[in-house]
Amino acid sequence: MSEFEPTIVAFFCNWCTYTAADLAGTSRLSYPHNIRIIRIMCTGMVDPQYIIKAFLEGADGVLVSGCRPGDCHYINGNYKARRRIKLLREILPQFGFDQQRLRLTWIGASDGVHLSEIMRAFTAQIKALGPSQTKLKMVI
Amino acid sequence: MTITAKIDLREQNPLEALQQFFAGILKLEDIAAILVPQRLPTKNTVMPTLVTDASFLGCVDPLAPAFPMNAARIASRLTRKPMGGKAAAVLRPCEIRAFIELVKLKQARREDILLISVDCLGAFQNREYSKFAGQNGTESTLRFYKNVMGGNINEMEGAEFAVACKACEYPVSENADIQIGLYGMKTGESILVKSQTEAGDHILKQLNLPETNEPSARQAAINALISQRTGYRDDMFAKTREASDSLDKMTAYFSNCVNCYNCRVACPVCYCRECVFVTDVFNHDPYQYLQWATRKGIIKMPTDTLFYHITRLAHMSTACVGCGQCSNACPNDIPLAELFRTIAHKTQKIFEYEAGRSLDEKPPLSEFREDEFKEIVGID
Numbered sequence A: 001m002s003e004f005e006p007t008i009v010a011f012f013c014n015w016c017t018y019t020a021a022d023l024a025g026t027s028r029l030s031y032p033h034n035i036r037i038i039r040i041m042c043t044g045m046v047d048p049q050y051i052i053k054a055f056l057e058g059a060d061g062v063l064v065s066g067c068r069p070g071d072c073h074y075i076n077g078n079y080k081a082r083r084r085i086k087l088l089r090e091i092l093p094q095f096g097f098d099q100q101r102l103r104l105t106w107i108g109a110s111d112g113v114h115l116s117e118i119m120r121a122f123t124a125q126i127k128a129l130g131p132s133q134t135k136l137k138m139v140i
Numbered sequence B: 001m002t003i004t005a006k007i008d009l010r011e012q013n014p015l016e017a018l019q020q021f022f023a024g025i026l027k028l029e030d031i032a033a034i035l036v037p038q039r040l041p042t043k044n045t046v047m048p049t050l051v052t053d054a055s056f057l058g059c060v061d062p063l064a065p066a067f068p069m070n071a072a073r074i075a076s077r078l079t080r081k082p083m084g085g086k087a088a089a090v091l092r093p094c095e096i097r098a099f100i101e102l103v104k105l106k107q108a109r110r111e112d113i114l115l116i117s118v119d120c121l122g123a124f125q126n127r128e129y130s131k132f133a134g135q136n137g138t139e140s141t142l143r144f145y146k147n148v149m150g151g152n153i154n155e156m157e158g159a160e161f162a163v164a165c166k167a168c169e170y171p172v173s174e175n176a177d178i179q180i181g182l183y184g185m186k187t188g189e190s191i192l193v194k195s196q197t198e199a200g201d202h203i204l205k206q207l208n209l210p211e212t213n214e215p216s217a218r219q220a221a222i223n224a225l226i227s228q229r230t231g232y233r234d235d236m237f238a239k240t241r242e243a244s245d246s247l248d249k250m251t252a253y254f255s256n257c258v259n260c261y262n263c264r265v266a267c268p269v270c271y272c273r274e275c276v277f278v279t280d281v282f283n284h285d286p287y288q289y290l291q292w293a294t295r296k297g298i299i300k301m302p303t304d305t306l307f308y309h310i311t312r313l314a315h316m317s318t319a320c321v322g323c324g325q326c327s328n329a330c331p332n333d334i335p336l337a338e339l340f341r342t343i344a345h346k347t348q349k350i351f352e353y354e355a356g357r358s359l360d361e362k363p364p365l366s367e368f369r370e371d372e373f374k375e376i377v378g379i380d
């Protein structure tokens, strides 16, 4: 059987983590190809429905990443995002989604190295968890 | 400061006493109208009515086990802008809690409304109620009152109370300006009237009712009721968790859902003016369906059923007051209130929030603290 290759959806804020991803790219740092990056203006705009949709469509993991405390360009979007992630990490496990599948990180614009480490580590974790139930079955 | 008074019943009839009490309030200078449930001419239907003339209070029936809608929505319609006078509103405790959530969401105003609540006896689902009430609704309400006061809080004449009511641990409102007490009072003899705020005081002062002390039996009766209901509730939580803890089980749970969205229309706290699920975002292009179907070889139509329910949970479970109107509205008898309460209990707890408890607590998703939930940031 070929090795399970997870699909990971990543919501990166334009000002910090996305810039770090850009930097990682231009510095030729590699990161797993499993990650599908969606650029957003701020983690504060990630409505829970985006994350729920990703999981129901078969994502094996979702990573939301934005600016460090104090660096959010919209002042406190990252703190609001943290509450929403907390909320979803309470709701989704009830329906059989391991809470390890949903992660929040704060990665600054110059942290390209850190970002590529995080992406590798997260991908490895998701590989260990195995495919999400939504990948294999019909979702109503 | 608080005024506690007693009203003696004539011919063991609490409805007549309530009617007179509400008429007294409506006649006061400061009250322009009263929103109160009344029996409509069909006899077995009780609906909120807005009354300005006390001679139209003849069919008042806030004790009927009928709960056709959560009237917090109606109270919000009446208060979102100044009405040109102050209204009194007779609401169930869960309606008051929903109203408080709506005030926080700026969809209602607390200023121009006097909140009156009667100890809640519980209710049936709509369908059960019309069977139960038969041709003589008023008489059925009096039977119901005696039945609940006698300790039967789950079932009557072969009909089960709504699950939401059996699991409700808030039978008495703490946020009403005036609370009307039944529990712990002698059935058929008297009811209690108590002000819980300055506004309530101000009204009761003008009515000159005979003052009394709250009987000690009252708190004991309420506590006993709450503990029975909490027991039922915890049992319901456990069963619901077990029935929904995987994708397969959720699929079974919602397999009858036809995406009619009645549950969100009936929900007093699903707060969006226009729900995203009824916008064009969900009016998918035909080719999109084909693509989705091609991916796994099959999709269920209509699509987005779990997406809708889980999103709704994420959006509003922190505001869920457990009124059960979602279940009441579902054409296919999906046990929505059970699931929403089960999840809401968890989501409100993590933010140390209780929907409808206090106007001073902000909705949890509208605020944050810098030093909280640090453990969820990072990936180890």
Ligand code: SF4
Pocket: B164, B266, B267, B268, B269, B270, B319, B320, B321, B322, B323, B324, B325, B326, B327, B336, B337, B340, B341
């Ligand atoms: S989800 Fe159901 S029980 Fe909760 S507030 Fe809405 S209608 Fe009431």
Ligand code: SF4
Pocket: B264, B270, B271, B272, B274, B275, B276, B277, B311, B312, B315, B316
């Ligand atoms: S389901 Fe969500 S989007 Fe729709 S009305 Fe409720 S809160 Fe708003």
Ligand code: SF4
Pocket: B256, B257, B258, B259, B260, B261, B262, B263, B264, B329, B330, B331, B332, B333, B334, B336
């Ligand atoms: S009311 Fe029932 S059928 Fe309609 S959307 Fe809600 S759960 Fe589905």
Ligand code: FES
Pocket: A013, A014, A015, A016, A041, A042, A043, A044, A065, A066, A067, A071, A072, A073, A074, A075, A076, A077, A078
């Ligand atoms: S702008 Fe980056 S998290 Fe708000």
